[in-house]
Amino acid sequence: MSGFKLKRNRIGVLTSGGDCAGLNAAIRAITYRAIQKHGLSVVGILASTAGLLERPVRFRELTLDNVTSDYLRLGGTVLETVNKGNPFEFPMPDGTIKDRSAEAIEGFQALDLDALIGIGGDGSARILARLAKAGEIPFIGVPKTIDNDLAETDFAIGYMSAVEVAVDAADRLQPTAASHRRTMILEVMGRDVGWIALASGLASGADVVLIPEIPFEMEKVCAHLRARHARGQNHAMVVCSEGVRLASGETVSQAYADGEVRYGGVSAAIADIIAKETGAETRVTVLGHVQRGGSPCAFDRILATSLGTHAVDILVQGKTDRFVVWQSGKVTDVALDAVAGKTRGLKLDGQMVQAARRVGICFGD
Numbered sequence: 001m002s003g004f005k006l007k008r009n010r011i012g013v014l015t016s017g018g019d020c021a022g023l024n025a026a027i028r029a030i031t032y033r034a035i036q037k038h039g040l041s042v043v044g045i046l047a048s049t050a051g052l053l054e055r056p057v058r059f060r061e062l063t064l065d066n067v068t069s070d071y072l073r074l075g076g077t078v079l080e081t082v083n084k085g086n087p088f089e090f091p092m093p094d095g096t097i098k099d100r101s102a103e104a105i106e107g108f109q110a111l112d113l114d115a116l117i118g119i120g121g122d123g124s125a126r127i128l129a130r131l132a133k134a135g136e137i138p139f140i141g142v143p144k145t146i147d148n149d150l151a152e153t154d155f156a157i158g159y160m161s162a163v164e165v166a167v168d169a170a171d172r173l174q175p176t177a178a179s180h181r182r183t184m185i186l187e188v189m190g191r192d193v194g195w196i197a198l199a200s201g202l203a204s205g206a207d208v209v210l211i212p213e214i215p216f217e218m219e220k221v222c223a224h225l226r227a228r229h230a231r232g233q234n235h236a237m238v239v240c241s242e243g244v245r246l247a248s249g250e251t252v253s254q255a256y257a258d259g260e261v262r263y264g265g266v267s268a269a270i271a272d273i274i275a276k277e278t279g280a281e282t283r284v285t286v287l288g289h290v291q292r293g294g295s296p297c298a299f300d301r302i303l304a305t306s307l308g309t310h311a312v313d314i315l316v317q318g319k320t321d322r323f324v325v326w327q328s329g330k331v332t333d334v335a336l337d338a339v340a341g342k343t344r345g346l347k348l349d350g351q352m353v354q355a356a357r358r359v360g361i362c363f364g365d
């Protein structure tokens with residue numbers, strides 16, 4: 001679908017998937033641009049597709065009175081979000097799976113909107129793209145995820161703020177590691193990619209960084225730490241991504257009461273091996289959702305403003321099925337299919353991996 005025209009001058013926006021810092025900054029940018037430049041009205045759909053499945057549909061009008069510049073600073077998402085309950089495979093209370101996509105589309109139609117802007121990651125983009133296609137809803141995606149693993153965009157909203165949190169944590173761990181001659185293992189989020197681990201390890205001067213993109217051997221990690229000890233440096237910092245695989249090829253995850261399986265805890269196994277093999281006293285910090293909350297860093301505010309305003313502009317130009325992206329310092333847009341359901345890990349010959357190797361960071365490979 002392309003070349004559509006806004007008829008009602010009314011667009012919807014929602015946030016979908018795990019939250020992160022910078023979502024409200026994007027909501028502000030979309031609202032300001034849509035109203036001030038294009039004279040549109042903006043409806044915030046609450047709780048993503050879950051809001052579209054409720055009756056009445058949950059939404060709030062976004063206006064210049066209720067969306068203020070405080071949104072730039074505000075963590076979380078005022079529109080709420082969900083990262084489960086795919087309407088195409090909706091888990092019903094009786095344990096069955098039902099396709100509720102038609103209900104979600106009806107919910108959207110009930111709002112009498114021309115088009116939808118969805119702020120989400122790869123999984124949300126896939127679901128929203130499918131929903132938009134099925135419902136013939138003009139759709140533009142805006143990238144967000146602390147994992148920074150969305151294809152086509154150098155940066156997704158929320159990533160840099162998560163890195164700032166991880167760097168702050170590492171900076172706080174460094175002196176206590178030195179005081180006690182300990183090896184600290186800092187486990188950061190990033191599901192199946194190492195963007196947060198590597199950026200925070202580079203910025204905080206970690207000795208070892210373990211990421212899913214680079215298979216590692218604990219013996220090499222321990223040899224690196226023993227060499228460091230032999231030079232008289234009796235403390236060390238290891239940053240690892242929650243999704244790294246152990247020598248057995250296993251990741252470490254837990255099944256929770258809600259049936260979901262989530263990563264977390266691999267650092268304990270790593271700490272154990274380091275303690276046994278190097279004699280170092282080890283301690284573990286698992287940062288978890290601290291990385292998702294809080295006020296966005298300046299870069300995320302700028303990114304969210306740039307991407308959000310561009311999303312509105314291309315919608316008004318009649319573009320649809322596009323994803324707005326940040327490439328080499330510029331905002332542009334690409335086909336939705338190039339992003340939806342795709343992931344992007346760190347490149348082994350990329351800038352950050354190379355910089356880390358140049359300063360002697362050990363990847364255990």
Ligand code: F6P
Nearest residue numbers: 018083146147189190191262263
């Ligand atoms: O994808 C973002 C992310 O924060 C991952 O880094 C993490 O593994 C996951 O979401 C946590 O999800 P939940 O909020 O459901 O625990």
